[in-house]
Amino acid sequence: MGKNKSIKFRLLLILVILSSVFLAGNWVSNNANNDIRHEYNLYLDKNTKLSTLPVLINELATNFDILTRNRGKETIAQIRLLNGEVSSILDSIEPTIKNDRESLMYFRALSNMHTYQQEKVKNIILVQQYDSESYKDVVYIKSLYNYMNSSSQSLMMSYQQFSSKNYAQAMEEIRKEEVSINSMLVLFGFFSMIFAFMISKDIFKTLKELSTNAKLLANGEWHMPDIPQIYYKELDHVANAFNKMKEDINIYITEVNKKAEVELQLQKQSLLTIEKEKLLKESQLLNLQMQMNPHFLFNTLNMVGRTAMLEDNQSTIKLIESISVMLRFNLENEGKMVPLEDELNALQAYIFIQGMRFQERITICLNNEMDMEPFLIPPLSLQPIVENCLIHGLYDIKSGGEVNIRISGKEDAAEITIRDNGKGIDKERLNWILNSEEEEQLPKEKKKSIGLANVKKRLELTFNQEDLMQIKSTLNEGTTVQIKLPRKVR
Structure with a gap:
């Protein structure tokens, strides 16, 4: 185990790993969904256009039949418009149709028939009066529309089969990717949970040892061995404070006993001078202050030992920081006056600890x-x-x-x-x-x-x-x- 490990760093590391895996999985999943929507929209667009071809060809046949009886400008304009729409649809679907051999066969047949009928219709429009040759072209074009209609429907059915198969394959590949991503997320999550469990177990074991030592101190066992080094720096600070406090308490007890003896002797001698009275007052003051500090420290540390085992890591860290503030304040200000602001800061730490309790x-x-x-x-x-x-x-x-x-x-x-x-x-x-x-x-x-x-x-x-x-x-x-x-x- 390495030295000076930080509890906060370990927890943040777990959070970063889990967040990174989640964001990466979410990004890949969004890309997969975008691919699905793109494939579906492409499939829907091409099939929609193909489904309009039979309708446009039927309208061409109807308008051509009208043209043979009445050469109106509106009819001619309508035929040209319909031919333009059919040409536009054929041009737009040609790149996609090339990927399927069967659909390409129907496409080329339909495209050739469409080009041929455009030329024939253009010639018939220019003929002023029908002759036998023109009449044959009219009959041929009417039958050609039927073939065009049949070819457009065959093209639509063939491409639907082709696009459906491709769409299913794309969906299967995306599904496999999602399964892989989910498996990776579960795996990383599992290892992160194991890592977090190991850290938590180690931390709670250390806290239990601290709690045991706190109980021994509370029971007056001043000569217990020092707490060994702890490899989590936040808890190591508390252990050092325990050891320092135990050492100081032994010194305090010795000093209190000495001061008590001095005070008793001074009282027996009746303290005739002002200087002797001053020494007595100082002795009493230090005696009272030293009497209170162990009482405060033992109660507080015993409460921290019990509370820490019930809290989550973040609350434990805050609790440890608060007791560290109070221990430092207590150890650094023995026998002297302190600013009121410092006293209130220590009181704030005490209030937080009691709030947790x-x-x-x-x-x-x-x-x-x-x-x-x-x-x-x-x-x-x-x-x-x-x-x-x-x-x-x-x-x-x-x-x-x-x-x-x-x-x-x-x-x-x-x-x-x-x-x-x-x-x-x-x-x-x-x-x-x-x-x-x-x-x-x-x-x-x-x-x-x-x-x-x-x-x-x-x-x-x-x-x-x-x-x-x-x-x-x-x-x-x-x-x-x-x-x-x-x-x-x-």
């Missing part, structure tokens, strides 16, 4: 009404709030769930409002979140709301300001979270 059950809308450039925010501050809406507020809803995110405000402060129409938060839990109690002091059933308390505490420590986050909730009606984001850190 909940489909029509829940609608998530993001509406920005201001310039976000002057504002900074602790990374991953908004995603836990939206996640709390989905997991706790709207998780049991069957349809009609809504999460609305609105960014507004003025130059000195931005207001971020996140509202859902879920089941709400009871007063006791809401009071705990607003008072930001320590997690270790909470009963087990209340710890699942750590996301909101975590965000509130991080905002307070970062901006050294309370009341930056307000929560309003009514049971069975929904919850509204409002964040006031100062322009600069104090």
